[in-house]
Amino acid sequence: MDEHERLWLELVRYYRHSAVGQRCTGIVHNFNTPLQVLSLYCELLQRKDDEEKNKLAKRLTPELQADWEQYYQYRQDKTRQLLDEIRKLQQLAQLIIQQGVHEDERGRQSFDLNAILRDELELYEANRFFKHMVDKRYYFDQDLPPIAGYYIDFSQSFRLLVDNALEAMELVQLRVLTVETAWQERHRIIRIGDTGVGMAPEVQSRLFEPFFTTKDSPERPHAGLGLYMARRLLNPYGGEIKIQSQPGETWVTVVLPLG
Numbered sequence: 001m002d003e004h005e006r007l008w009l010e011l012v013r014y015y016r017h018s019a020v021g022q023r024c025t026g027i028v029h030n031f032n033t034p035l036q037v038l039s040l041y042c043e044l045l046q047r048k049d050d051e052e053k054n055k056l057a058k059r060l061t062p063e064l065q066a067d068w069e070q071y072y073q074y075r076q077d078k079t080r081q082l083l084d085e086i087r088k089l090q091q092l093a094q095l096i097i098q099q100g101v102h103e104d105e106r107g108r109q110s111f112d113l114n115a116i117l118r119d120e121l122e123l124y125e126a127n128r129f130f131k132h133m134v135d136k137r138y139y140f141d142q143d144l145p146p147i148a149g150y151y152i153d154f155s156q157s158f159r160l161l162v163d164n165a166l167e168a169m170e171l172v173q174l175r176v177l178t179v180e181t182a183w184q185e186r187h188r189i190i191r192i193g194d195t196g197v198g199m200a201p202e203v204q205s206r207l208f209e210p211f212f213t214t215k216d217s218p219e220r221p222h223a224g225l226g227l228y229m230a231r232r233l234l235n236p237y238g239g240e241i242k243i244q245s246q247p248g249e250t251w252v253t254v255v256l257p258l259g
Helices: 003-055 062-104 113-124 128-133 151-168 226-237
Strands: 109-111 135-139 147-149 176-184 187-194 240-246 249-257
Touching: 003 062, 109 113, 109 151, 113 135, 113 151, 113 176, 113 187, 147 151, 147 226, 151 176, 151 187, 151 226, 151 249, 226 240, 226 249
Parallel strands: 135 176
Antiparallel strands: 109 147, 176 187, 187 249, 240 249
C-alpha cells in the first residue's frame, strides 16, 4: 500500500470518527434530562425513608426496630451509591459537551494547560483499560502560565501522546502512566511517561515520519500519523516534542515557550 492510499484510508477513518463523535455528543446532551429525573427519584426515596423512620420506626418493638434499622441503612447506602454514580455520569456528560464546545471554537483563546490535561484524563476514565489496569500518577505545576491558541490543538495532541503510552503498556505487567507539568526557564513543560515495551534507537529516529508505525495490523490498523500530527499541531506555538525510550520506560516531553 503506497502513501497516497494510506492517507486516503486515514481521511476516511477520520471523517467516520468525526461523524460518530458528533452523533455521540448529541446523544450525551440528551442524557441530561433522564439523569436529572433519576437523581430526583433517588432523593425522593431518601426523603420517604426518613419519613418512614420518623413516623413508623418508633412504633415497632425493640426487636423489630433493630431488624428494620438494618433494612433502612441498606436502602440508604444503596440509594446513596446510585446517586453517586448518577452524578458521575452527569459530570462526564457535561465534560464531553463542554469539550465539544471548546473544540468547535474558531478564535484563539487563553487556556490553562493543566485544566485541559485534567479534563482529558477524566474522559479517559471511560476507557476500561485505563480505569482498571493502569496506575496513574499526576503532578501539575500550579505556576504554569496560560497559553493562547486553539483548544483542539492542545487536547488533540495530548490525546495522541496518551494513546501511544497506553498502547505501549497493553502487553506488559507493570502499567504506570505519569503525567506532569512544570514551568522552567520561561518554558511550559508537559511530560508523559509510561512503563511500556519501549522503543529501539532505530525506531526512535523515525517516529515523526508520516505513516511510520510498528503497530499496524488488519485487526487494529494504524496510520502512523500520531506523533507527526502532534508535532504539526504544536508547531505554531514553537512547541517541541522530545522522546527518550528504553525497555520498560518511555518519556515524551513537550516544550512550549512563553510568547
